[in-house]
Amino acid sequence: MITTEHQILFCNARKLSKIADKSIDLVVTSPPYPMIQMWDELFKSLSNPIKEALLNGKGNKAFSLMHEELDAVWTEMYRVLKYGAFLCINIGDAVRTIDEKFQLYSNHSRILSFCTKIGFDALPVILWRKQTNAPNKFMGSGMLPAGAYITLEHEFVLVFRKGGKRGFDGPSEKMARQESAYFWEERNKWFSDIWDFKGTTQKLNNDKLRKRSGAFPLELAYRMINMYSVKGDTVLDPFLGTGTTTLAAMAACRNSIGVELDKEFKDMITNQIQNSRSFLNSRISERVASHLTFIEECRAREKSLKYLSAHHGFPVMTRQEINMILYEIQEILMEPKDRIRVSYRKISENNPLPPAETATKVRRSGIAKQQSLGF
Ligand SMILES: C[S@@+](CC[C@H](N)C(=O)[O-])C[C@H]1O[C@@H](n2cnc3c(N)ncnc32)[C@H](O)[C@@H]1O
16 A cells, blocks of 8 residues: 655754755745745744844845845755755745835845755746736826836746756656656646646634745645655655645655744644545546546547556556556544654546546556547
């Protein structure tokens, strides 16, 4: 039976002595955003000079000191990541008036510049468009030129790699990679540089915590994990917040470690994890449902899909998708010391798919013609 392990550490991510050098396969995270007011208290609690800079109206100084706090965590991420592993950071810029001066604080460019300085290679970034329809989103002089400001309606997902391309050596690593493939049509969507979905949809009960969680949607972490790691890898989030990255790693059959400074999040994280099975499984079934719709659309356009999934029996677009396996969560077990164990079963056992007998006709590494299924 396939299982994964998840661990939550409550400590400061600047120094992660419990995590060995070069032991992590992927980092997906979102730090507190410098110069966004909701994070002022946290940054002030980390450093007196930040408190003084904000108090004295020194915006650029505060910006720079806040980033120095984050720099320590990026340096630690460089230490714990394996060569060829990725660091994905969701970050938004800030606009703010300090000492009567309105200006942009470009968090994404500051992090890009620091991470490349410490040795990461920068790769193309994703613009995450967060739709907002609020009529009061515009700032400045309204309909009169020339003092109105552009509204920030996007955030970034910065993508870095430590060292060159990751190698997959030996048959078991190669097979893990193939089993972790995503659908062709998912590739077309996920690897576009503009993502367009709403902010967080997870249900958080505690109002006070919700306000200061800054949670990203499951979809963001789930995509990054599927794009940049394989099943059985270990994903780390040094700024865990409500635990979204842990949930996404659970859904994607990866192990994970989440680090959070604020112990007040503990009950919420545990609660979310314990109650996440059907929420996460619905995301996995949605992938299958979307793929079946895609097959229908191809049929309608008389476009043929040449290959068959060896494990699930439906047609797929490319040879690379043949051996992919989708698992659903069977059980989530809370263990001592903030550890969680998750077990899985192959999704076809629940049979939401076309008859599985067709899959047995396909050799694991073979190619099957879709006509044999009648698609
Ligand atoms: C933007 S939130 C992360 C939200 C998270 N992605 C989610 O979906 O819930 C940033 C989190 O980092 C935590 N944090 C800030 N500084 C930290 C540090 N040095 N070490 C560990 N956690 C930290 C904050 O308490 C906050 O919960």
